[in-house]
Amino acid sequence: MEFHSLKTVGLDDEWQRLFLPFADQGYALGRVAIQERNQYKVYSSLGFIDAQVTGKYLYTADSQAELPQVGDWVVMMLFEDENKGIISECLPRRTKISRKAAGQRTDEQVIAANIDTIFIITSADANFNLRRLERYLLMVTAGKAEPVIVLNKTDLTDSPETLIDQIRSVFSGTVLPAFALQENGVKGLRSLIQPGKTYAFVGSSGVGKSSLINALFGKELFLTQDIRQGDGKGRHTTTRRHMVVLPSGGVLIDTPGMRELQPWEGQSGTAETFSDLDRLAKQCRFKDCSHRTEIGCAILEALETKSIEQDRYDSYMRLLKEQAFLENRKEERENKRQWEKSIGKTMKQFRKIDPKYKFLDR
Numbered sequence: 001m002e003f004h005s006l007k008t009v010g011l012d013d014e015w016q017r018l019f020l021p022f023a024d025q026g027y028a029l030g031r032v033a034i035q036e037r038n039q040y041k042v043y044s045s046l047g048f049i050d051a052q053v054t055g056k057y058l059y060t061a062d063s064q065a066e067l068p069q070v071g072d073w074v075v076m077m078l079f080e081d082e083n084k085g086i087i088s089e090c091l092p093r094r095t096k097i098s099r100k101a102a103g104q105r106t107d108e109q110v111i112a113a114n115i116d117t118i119f120i121i122t123s124a125d126a127n128f129n130l131r132r133l134e135r136y137l138l139m140v141t142a143g144k145a146e147p148v149i150v151l152n153k154t155d156l157t158d159s160p161e162t163l164i165d166q167i168r169s170v171f172s173g174t175v176l177p178a179f180a181l182q183e184n185g186v187k188g189l190r191s192l193i194q195p196g197k198t199y200a201f202v203g204s205s206g207v208g209k210s211s212l213i214n215a216l217f218g219k220e221l222f223l224t225q226d227i228r229q230g231d232g233k234g235r236h237t238t239t240r241r242h243m244v245v246l247p248s249g250g251v252l253i254d255t256p257g258m259r260e261l262q263p264w265e266g267q268s269g270t271a272e273t274f275s276d277l278d279r280l281a282k283q284c285r286f287k288d289c290s291h292r293t294e295i296g297c298a299i300l301e302a303l304e305t306k307s308i309e310q311d312r313y314d315s316y317m318r319l320l321k322e323q324a325f326l327e328n329r330k331e332e333r334e335n336k337r338q339w340e341k342s343i344g345k346t347m348k349q350f351r352k353i354d355p356k357y358k359f360l361d362r
């Protein structure tokens with residue numbers, strides 16, 4: 001990998017300012033390109049090096065989200081003769097993209113950090129789904145990065161314009177058509193990419209994220225899916241997040257397609273995509289309106305007069321439900337933590353009286 005300085009991977013004055021106090025103590029700065037458990041590949045002043053997180057950092061982190069992720073700026077001790085680093089801190093994230101971790105847990109999973117623009121990739125085939133796009137938009141805007149929607153595989157439809165119009169009905173930002181398998185099919189995308197800025201590619205498996213990055217590089221950098229069999233569901237080609245630098249400048253992060261997509265960040269998440277509905281909801285007669293049966297519900301009224309569509313209403317309701325669920329789970333965990341803390345205190349007091357005292361029933 002060609003690599004000249006940390007500026008190539010996005011270092012700017014603000015990061016430098018944040019790092020200054022650490023520099024004075026002999027630490028080095030780096031940016032995480034790949035992460036697999038506690039094995040990191042980091043851009044540093046020594047070039048592309050292996051790194052690990054200190055034991056202390058690892059054991060004091062409350063969740064995966066607090067550990068360094070792809071795109072993070074990290075503070076390291078460098079071991080020059082071994083070409084290795086030990087990470088002890090992560091600089092505060094400017095932006096991130098995260099979701100609820102797959103499965104039952106309500107943990108936040110950070111997909112990438114410090115991204116300027118997120119390309120949400122969708123494809124002009126059976127995969128096209130506006131509701132899913134809305135969910136991606138929500139996830140992106142909650143993490144404060146700027147979303148751009150890319151409609152890939154425009155060769156597979158007669159009228160990409162129709163699909164683009166549909167996207168514009170739910171999104172007022174930039175929408176770009178693309179054809180990853182043709183050299184000039186990524187012209188629009190390329191023209192958006194600026195040196196020193198960071199771009200993440202997200203979207204379902206098979207929409208062509210890796211193909212688009214390969215097209216931008218003009219060579220096969222990443223593995224892409226072979227000709228699909230059957231309905232094309234199932235296999236993920238990209239299995240980990242990966243940061244690379246375009247020769248012309250611009251930092252790109254490829255991500256594996258997401259199967260489970262639930263927004264993480266609480267209420268704030270509805271802000272952008274459903275801002276009109278949120279505004280309407282403020283006009284409901286009851287403050288805690290569920291927008292299902294209440295008299296004086298502004299949302300139901302809008303539904304009745306067809307100023308909002310049924311499936312937009314449905315996805316709004318689904319989202320509110322998920323958020324309520326996540327909020328509850330967070331509260332539960334907080335309660336549990338408080339409870340454990342108070343048990344701990346009680347036990348300390350008991351031990352003062354009798355050092356052998358144990359709580360048997362926990």
Ligand SMILES: Nc1nc2c(ncn2[C@@H]2O[C@H](COP(=O)(O)OP(=O)(O)OP(=O)(O)O)[C@@H](O)[C@H]2O)c(=O)[nH]1
Binds near residue numbers: 154155156178224237
């Ligand atoms: N027809 C057509 N096929 C494309 C285009 N872009 C990508 N493909 C094909 O779509 C398939 C999936 O592409 P990938 O780039 O692997 O998709 P991905 O989004 O990276 O998928 P995951 O890594 O599994 O998340 C491959 O067979 C590509 O050749 C396109 O613009 N048009």
Ligand SMILES: [Mg+2]
Binds near residue numbers: 210224237254
């Ligand atoms: Mg891929």
Ligand SMILES: [Zn+2]
Binds near residue numbers: 284289296
């Ligand atoms: Zn209501």
